[in-house]
Amino acid sequence: MTDVSARVRFLNPDCDLAALATGAPSHIKLAPFNSLGHPRQTTSAKNILITGANGFLGTHVIQGLLAREDVGAIYCFIRDKKGKTGAERLQDAMAGYGLAGECVDERVHYLPTAYTEHHFGLNEDDYEQLCDTIDMVFHFASDTDYQLGYADFRQNFALKNLDILTFCNTGKPKAVHYVCSTIAALFDVPEAFQRQDIWWHSGYSKTKWINSHIYREAAEQGVQACVYKPPYIVGSTELGIDPGYHYSYWRMIIELMRIRTVWEGEFFQVIPVDVLSEILIRNAFSAAPEREIIPTLPTICTDEITDILGCDVVSFDRFMDKARTGFRKTERIMLEDLAYESILNTNLMPSGVDDDIMARMPSYADVLERGLRQTDVQRWIRKVRPERAQLV
Secondary structure: OOOHHHOOOEOOOOHHHHHHHHOOHHHOOEOOOOOOOOOOOOOOOEEEEEEOOOOHHHHHHHHHHHOOOOEEEEEEEOOOEOOEOHHHHHHHHHHHOOOOHHHOOOOEEEEOOOOOOHHHHOOHHHHHHHHHHOOEEEEOOOOOOOOOOHHHHHHHHHHHHHHHHHHHOOOOOOEEEEEOOHHHHHHHOHHHHHOOOOHHHOHHHHHHHHHHHHHHHHHHOOOOEEEEOOOEEEOOOOOOOOOHHHOHHHHHHHHHHHHOEEEOOEOOOEEEHHHHHHHHHHHHOOOOOOOEEEOOOOOOEHHHOHHHHOOEEEOHHHHHHHHHHHOOHHHHHHHOOOOHHHHHHHOOOOEOOOHHHHHOOOOHHHHHHHHHOOHHHHHHHHHHOHHHHOOO
16 A cells, blocks of 8 residues: 555645736646655666557557667556457557558567556556556656646646656565646746646646646656757657648648748757657666756758748738638638747757767757658648649
8 A cells, every 4th residue: 555655746736826917837746755756776777667658659659668788578558449459459559650560579568558547447456566567657648738727727637747766666676757748838927827727728738837846846856857858859850750731830830831921030949759659768868867858850941941932921910811811721820829939938948868868869850851751741731732743
């Protein structure tokens, strides 16, 4: 049974709500707990637990982990569904991103439960055994619906982090690697808390901001908690395959091509998924992991990609005027609270990334052109700019 003194919880049950109401992260405090400290450095193979394992990032990280000899067992929350086993669903997901599903071997174990359930949906004995088995946790699971408020995210995507931290502090000490987002930086500006609870300033964004402070607090109390703040995660440097038009990034690109216009100044940052995976894994297995990493390609300006998109560069105000009438009705929601300052505030300087990885970063133009070749993205380009489809 979990030691009550090891349990991680808020000092004030509603401190996250107080932080959002006041714009003061100082409200986010964890009650004191008996920390097990950092995992001991050993040469034995590491056993890993992953949430969001069959998602875009999770599949790439699994491929990277299975290439290492110092990885023992990998535990994934993947249920059997629609007549397919967890193993089949993972292999299907990997194949969808152009990954080699045959790399999945007997080291991968499937938990037919959900991390959002009490004790991960496991009985007491199985939960305790998992507590004594796992060495590190990769927490990727999230919901990217930008039209929901914080109340919709709070239980499963904010408060459940306290359960994950309790798990890491039970049995043997475990490191936790949480993937946040640069969008959390929006709320470093007090005025952001007064903005409409939609899209850029949605519940998703607020959840990422809350969680970054939860893990920072846990690290202060002795848990080895590492937070990564990537921007838009796009396809790999080799294949360029990602969720495609499902991503708001590519939907914005298509709408820019539709109206043949883009604003003057900085554009959205991105990071290829294979580069992010390498950064995550390298940091996780280092002797002294960085507590916070901002993995991103360097910022670019729109005039560097206008030839690729076939767009004219105009002032931000003029762009917004044209976009409000020229964007598809279903995509205009992306403009609801878009301000140029929001782009600037979330375009962060890379930090914590090893020099050799930074030196191997691809150019933004290469990443963009490769992503534009995706089948569903090409289908939309042919609809809005057929003359551009054969050029990218």
